[in-house]
Amino acid sequence: MSAPHILEVSGVSLRFAGVRALDDVTFHAERGELLALIGPNGAGKTSVLNCISGVYHPREGSIVFEGRNLVGRRPYRIAAGGVARTFQNLGLFGTLDLMENLMLGRHIHMRSGVLAGSIWLGRARREEVLNRRRCAEFVELLDLGAFTGRPVGLLPYGIQKRIEIGRALAAEPRLLLLDEPVAGMTGEEQEQTSDLLRRIRLEMDLTIILVEHHMNLVLEVADRLVAMNFGKVISSGRPEEVSVHPEVVKAYLGSAKSEVGGRPVLAPPDALEG
Amino acid sequence: MTLDGAGRGEPRPHTPRIERTPRTQGFMRRMLPSPETGPPQPARLLTPLLPGVGAKVSTALFAAGVLVCPIFLDDPFWITVLANSGSFAVAALGLSLLTGFAGQVSLGHAAFITVGSYLVAFFGARLGWPLPAWLALSAVVGAIIGALVGPFALRFKGNYLVVVTLALIFVVTHVVRNWEGFTGGFDGVSTNKAPMALGSVDFANLELFGRQFSREQGLYYLSWILVGLGALLLRNLVRSRAGRAIQAVRDRDLAAETVGVNVARYKIAAFAISSALATVAGSVYAVGLRFVSPREPLAELFLSIRFVAIIIVGGMGTIYGAVVGALLLGPLPELVKQFVEYLSFSIPGLGRPLVSTLASENPLFSVSAFSEIVFGLLLVLFVVFWPQGISGMIRSLRGRARQLRRLGTRNGWARGTARRNATPGA
Amino acid sequence: MEKFFQLTVSGVALGGIYALVALGFVVVYKSSRAFNFAQGGFVTLGTFLVYQFTIDWGLNFWVSLLLGIVSMALVGMFLERVVMRQMVGKPAFAVVLVTLGLLLIIEQVVRAVWTAPGLILTVPWSGGNTTVGGVTFSHTDFWTMGATAALLVAFFLFFGFTRAGLGMRAAALDQEAAAAQGVSVGRAFSLSWAIAAAVAPVAGVMLTSRGGSALTANIGFIALAAFPAMILGGLDSTSGAVLGGVLVGLAEIYTQGYLDDVAWLGSNFEVVMPYVMMVLVLLWRPHGLLGTPQVERA
Numbered sequence: 001m002s003a004p005h006i007l008e009v010s011g012v013s014l015r016f017a018g019v020r021a022l023d024d025v026t027f028h029a030e031r032g033e034l035l036a037l038i039g040p041n042g043a044g045k046t047s048v049l050n051c052i053s054g055v056y057h058p059r060e061g062s063i064v065f066e067g068r069n070l071v072g073r074r075p076y077r078i079a080a081g082g083v084a085r086t087f088q089n090l091g092l093f094g095t096l097d098l099m100e101n102l103m104l105g106r107h108i109h110m111r112s113g114v115l116a117g118s119i120w121l122g123r124a125r126r127e128e129v130l131n132r133r134r135c136a137e138f139v140e141l142l143d144l145g146a147f148t149g150r151p152v153g154l155l156p157y158g159i160q161k162r163i164e165i166g167r168a169l170a171a172e173p174r175l176l177l178l179d180e181p182v183a184g185m186t187g188e189e190q191e192q193t194s195d196l197l198r199r200i201r202l203e204m205d206l207t208i209i210l211v212e213h214h215m216n217l218v219l220e221v222a223d224r225l226v227a228m229n230f231g232k233v234i235s236s237g238r239p240e241e242v243s244v245h246p247e248v249v250k251a252y253l254g255s256a257k258s259e260v261g262g263r264p265v266l267a268p269p270d271a272l273e274g
Numbered sequence: 275m276t277l278d279g280a281g282r283g284e285p286r287p288h289t290p291r292i293e294r295t296p297r298t299q300g301f302m303r304r305m306l307p308s309p310e311t312g313p314p315q316p317a318r319l320l321t322p323l324l325p326g327v328g329a330k331v332s333t334a335l336f337a338a339g340v341l342v343c344p345i346f347l348d349d350p351f352w353i354t355v356l357a358n359s360g361s362f363a364v365a366a367l368g369l370s371l372l373t374g375f376a377g378q379v380s381l382g383h384a385a386f387i388t389v390g391s392y393l394v395a396f397f398g399a400r401l402g403w404p405l406p407a408w409l410a411l412s413a414v415v416g417a418i419i420g421a422l423v424g425p426f427a428l429r430f431k432g433n434y435l436v437v438v439t440l441a442l443i444f445v446v447t448h449v450v451r452n453w454e455g456f457t458g459g460f461d462g463v464s465t466n467k468a469p470m471a472l473g474s475v476d477f478a479n480l481e482l483f484g485r486q487f488s489r490e491q492g493l494y495y496l497s498w499i500l501v502g503l504g505a506l507l508l509r510n511l512v513r514s515r516a517g518r519a520i521q522a523v524r525d526r527d528l529a530a531e532t533v534g535v536n537v538a539r540y541k542i543a544a545f546a547i548s549s550a551l552a553t554v555a556g557s558v559y560a561v562g563l564r565f566v567s568p569r570e571p572l573a574e575l576f577l578s579i580r581f582v583a584i585i586i587v588g589g590m591g592t593i594y595g596a597v598v599g600a601l602l603l604g605p606l607p608e609l610v611k612q613f614v615e616y617l618s619f620s621i622p623g624l625g626r627p628l629v630s631t632l633a634s635e636n637p638l639f640s641v642s643a644f645s646e647i648v649f650g651l652l653l654v655l656f657v658v659f660w661p662q663g664i665s666g667m668i669r670s671l672r673g674r675a676r677q678l679r680r681l682g683t684r685n686g687w688a689r690g691t692a693r694r695n696a697t698p699g700a
Numbered sequence: 701m702e703k704f705f706q707l708t709v710s711g712v713a714l715g716g717i718y719a720l721v722a723l724g725f726v727v728v729y730k731s732s733r734a735f736n737f738a739q740g741g742f743v744t745l746g747t748f749l750v751y752q753f754t755i756d757w758g759l760n761f762w763v764s765l766l767l768g769i770v771s772m773a774l775v776g777m778f779l780e781r782v783v784m785r786q787m788v789g790k791p792a793f794a795v796v797l798v799t800l801g802l803l804l805i806i807e808q809v810v811r812a813v814w815t816a817p818g819l820i821l822t823v824p825w826s827g828g829n830t831t832v833g834g835v836t837f838s839h840t841d842f843w844t845m846g847a848t849a850a851l852l853v854a855f856f857l858f859f860g861f862t863r864a865g866l867g868m869r870a871a872a873l874d875q876e877a878a879a880a881q882g883v884s885v886g887r888a889f890s891l892s893w894a895i896a897a898a899v900a901p902v903a904g905v906m907l908t909s910r911g912g913s914a915l916t917a918n919i920g921f922i923a924l925a926a927f928p929a930m931i932l933g934g935l936d937s938t939s940g941a942v943l944g945g946v947l948v949g950l951a952e953i954y955t956q957g958y959l960d961d962v963a964w965l966g967s968n969f970e971v972v973m974p975y976v977m978m979v980l981v982l983l984w985r986p987h988g989l990l991g992t993p994q995v996e997r998a
Contacts, residue, residue: 053532055532074531074536075528076531076532076534076535076536076537079533079534080534084532084533087529091528091529091532092525092529093521093522093525093526093529093530094525095521095524095525095591096518096522103515104519104522104530104535107518107519107533107534107535108533112514112515113515113516114516114547116514116516117514118507118508118510118511118514118516119510120510120514124514124515125320128319128515129319129320132319133319136319167533171534377793426979426983429983429986430986432793433792433796433935434931434982434987436796437928437931437978438978438982440924440927441975441978441979444975445975448969448971449966451966451967451968452966452967452968570918570921571921571924572807572918572920572924579800579801579803582797582800583801636815638813639812643808643811644808646804646808647804647808649801649804650800650802650804650808651801651805652801653797653798653800653801654783654798654801654805657787657794657797657798657801658783658798661790661794
């Protein structure tokens with residue numbers, strides 16, 4: 001008897017104005033693993049993340065996280081249930097500073113409402129102190145100490161990407177969804193991010209779903225891969241199996257193929273603009 | 275707000291690297307940082323009420339000034355002007371929360387002033403409810419109406435919302451004209467008898483520092499106490515969990531929702547608080563005016579625009595901006611009236627004075643029309659040139675002055691070129 | 701039943717005027733994404749200019765109307781060039797504030813210049829009724845409908861077939877691509893403001909003739925009903941503006957005509973009606989009847 005998977009996505013289909021964005025997508029994530037979703041542009045990877053985090057509501061199928069179906073729930077409820085995410089093109093609150101962004105990550109762990117906040121005594125204040133301490137630890141973990149006190153929208157792109165991961169981590173989620181965390185980053189920054197991912201997994205008890213184009217990163221950090229094309233899952237399993245699966249190779253040959261350092265770099269770094 | 279692509283590809287020397295060896299083993303398990311690691315830069319565990327010494331000193335000076343002002347100023351006209359500015363500041367604080375912090379544009383703010391005016395006229399002046407009761411009633415009724423508008427703000431965004439809030443003006447104006455039993459219809463209604471006593475402190479007959487104060491002075495204190503209270507509550511709100519959530523919705527509503535912010539709740543809350551403040555302000559303002567009568571919808575729209583001008587000129591997204599803006603722009607019509615002789619010069623070739631209080635002089639502008647033109651001009655000028663408000667304007671003018679001075683010193687050209695060579699690209 | 705017909709004709713006529721004002725809005729909105737509150741002010745200013753030309757200076761009515769149209773087009777271009785051009789690329793919210801400021805200024809300037817009370821702007825078609833089968837129609841309504849229809853056709857022809865019109869549509873769709881194709885985006889903006897301002901005196905004159913020719917600065921207020929018309933039809937849809945205009949006109953006239961039956965709504969409810977209807981329609985279709993659904997950021 002196997003333990004139930006932490007996340008079970010089954011038969012999820014999604015349509016936009018008649019176009020099938022997702023078609024019977026089924027996969028699962030095991031507790032504590034890092035699962036990477038790969039596939040060419042437009043394969044539906046981000047749509048999967050949007051379905052899990054409640055941004056999209058799939059018409060068919062179920063997404064069961066820790067025994068509860070997430071389909072149809074509002075995003076903020078899903079977040080409160082322990083799912084955090086980042087966005088492909090940054091979802092930071094640009095006019096707020098680093099600490100405020102991280103504290104918003106901890107929104108779900110705090111209770112005080114509008115009235116308590118306005119009066120600012122007792123619980124609202126205590127809660128603030130406790131959670132700021134916690135956020136300060138994340139600032140240290142992510143080595144962001146040099147970037148406090150300024151609107152994050154003014155910070156360099158790579159730093160913003162890292163702050164967004166920090167905000168998701170500050171929520172102390174049990175499921176973390178990362179949408180192209182290294183897109184648009186320099187090589188050095190990419191290395192830092194993969195280091196960070198490894199450290200997170202060492203120190204935190206969480207399951208990660210990673211959507212990424214950079215196969216270097218994926219092959220370095222992922223436990224398992226799910227490959228998608230045209231809204232369908234075409235292969236899933238261990239990285240060495242999936243990356244040589246004929247359909248996966250074919251899907252990627254459609255876009256580009258090159259060899260860097262002996263490893264297949266299946267997709268070119270996307271020309272993504274924030 | 276993302277940076278443009280320039281320079282993204284280059285390595286940035288100031289970017290600190292993540293350490294390869296974990297420094298904080300098992301950091302997730304601890305709630306409190308141990309003394310040896312401690313939080314690094316952001317040692318601050320609460321956003322201070324007033325950041326920086328400058329803000330503390332200037333706020334203290336300002337508060338002291340507000341407090342002692344009536345002692346030196348007993349001219350009823352000026353005290354009333356300042357009391358009205360206080361009421362405007364309270365309403366502007368509300369709009370500042372809604373527009374500056376929650377990012378929702380509203381042209382319905384004047385409607386709440388109107389609602390507050392009639393509430394105090396009926397419950398205060400007519401039924402004789404005590405001051406705390408009619409203030410509380412205004413706050414509650416304002417919050418409820420505001421909360422009813424909130425859901426529309428969820429459905430509509432941007433320009434659509436602007437026109438929907440305009441509907442509020444029409445509805446309120448219509449109710450005022452037709453519900454004569456409550457509002458007195460076109461004849462209007464007096465607010466003169468509204469009780470102004472808070473326990474043993476009667477603002478209509480105030481004794482302070484061993485002095486006897488007039489009704490105007492009492493009203494001045496009442497409205498500025500409300501300004502202080504409102505500013506304090508708002509400042510607390512924006513540095514707390516709920517206030518951060520409100521700002522997150524403004525910056526990126528989808529992202530806010532995915533970090534667990536119930537966007538609906540906070541948008542509605544922002545509308546409710548903002549409307550409550552405006553309604554309370556309307557009540558106090560009406561007591562100062564002693565009389566309420568219905569305004570045309572267009573006049574209501576202009577009043578709403580006036581509040582927008584106040585928060586823009588004061589500086590959007592700041593709390594002090596609402597107060598500064600209200601002080602600068604709130605008393606504008608009264609100022610124009612007071613100094614009308616400087617503005618009543620005859621326009622060459624037209625033979626009409628620019629502004630006059632007397633219609634018989636056939637002035638180009640009445641006092642209120644002239645002030646509205648000034649509001650409009652200020653609104654356009656500030657949005658186009660100094661969107662950060664008066665502080666941004668001062669900064670930019672200072673920069674301009676510095677440039678001019680530098681140009682002046684450039685006469686010794688060697689010095690100018692030397693500086694230019696020393697700071698390439700500056 | 702006769703009353704119903706009468707009201708319907710009157711409502712369509714009024715709706716046509718709203719449609720004209722709303723079209724001015726939509727043209728500006730489509731070309732530059734600017735939500736132009738000053739349009740109400742354009743109506744006021746344009747009407748008083750026509751008054752100035754024909755009554756004060758004694759020019760022929762049609763010449764005056766033409767002069768009014770031309771001078772308003774110039775005013776529109778001037779404001780676009782001097783003020784709105786500064787706002788390109790600024791947040792939509794800031795643009796709205798600037799046009800609100802302009803509205804305030806224009807309305808007060810008009811009130812300042814034309815102060816005398818009880819101004820009358822007579823139009824060639826004022827007065828006169830025709831009775832067909834027991835139903836009385838006012839000539840004003842016919843003139844209004846005819847003029848509006850002609851202008852609407854001109855509008856659609858302009859945007860569908862002329863080089864300038866097509867250029868404006870291209871600029872509205874994609875500024876960079878349009879610029880690459882040799883369309884001057886700046887000129888498209890200017891032209892859109894000119895058109896929006898130019899239709900204003902026509903709408904204003906017709907509104908005045910409906911109201912018994914008495915000229916008041918409250919025309920701007922009446923033109924406020926064009927906001928719901930435009931929103932109702934969909935901000936970015938020209939046919940939506942026409943549809944919205946007619947619906948709002950009908951709703952207003954029916955409310956006025958049958959208000960005795962629903963007296964509990966209070967007198968003058970027809971002023972509120974356009975807004976009530978707009979809110980109801982928006983709750984059902986958040987982007988208006990014919991507008992394009994899109995995510996808008998304030």
